[in-house]
Amino acid sequence: MTEMGMIAWMPYLAADVGAIGGGWLSGRLVARGWDPIRARLAVMLPFACLMPLSLFVDRAESWVTIALICVVTFSHMAWKTNQNTLTNDVYPKALIGTASGMLAFGTGLGGTLFTWLTGWIVESFGYGAVFVLMSVLHPISYVVTRWLVRRPLTP
Secondary structure (H helix, E strand, C coil): CHHHHHHCCHHHHHHHHHHHHHHHHHHHHHHCCCCHHHHHHHHHHHHHHHHHHHHHHHHCCHHHHHHHHHHHHHHHHHHHHHHHHHHHHHCCHHHHHHHHHHHHHHHHHHHHHHHHHHHHHHHHHCHHHHHHHHHHHHHHHHHHHHHHCCCCCCC
16 A cells, blocks of 8 residues: 555656646647647647557556556646647637637536446446557547648638
8 A cells, every 4th residue: 555655646747747748849839830730739649649558557567557557647638738729729719718618518528427437347347448448549539630620710
């Protein structure tokens, strides 16, 4: 229990660094003249590609497991920061508040549903199935986002 307490904070720190680092990285690209949508998508791609590492979380030794969880939480938050910021890049200023509100609603609803779904998946199939699902959702979401988000909407 003591050993667990000594390392349990690490994934949370990795997530915080990912959120800040993902936003910083796309901001640097925008500052260098990249189109904001292109910059966000460029930053999202490598983090979506890292998410399949979650397949190995339940098969690794304790320290490797923590390292993998840290990479996955870092990647998820770097991804999420850029995904959430896309609304600011896509929608006209007059609609950003509405779009952000809808995004927050969807995030809350999705969190509620996935909390229930995760419990059901663990009971029915075990934790390994959750990690398989985690490994594919970000890459699929990247493809869908790339397909749907091409240019800013004009007012």
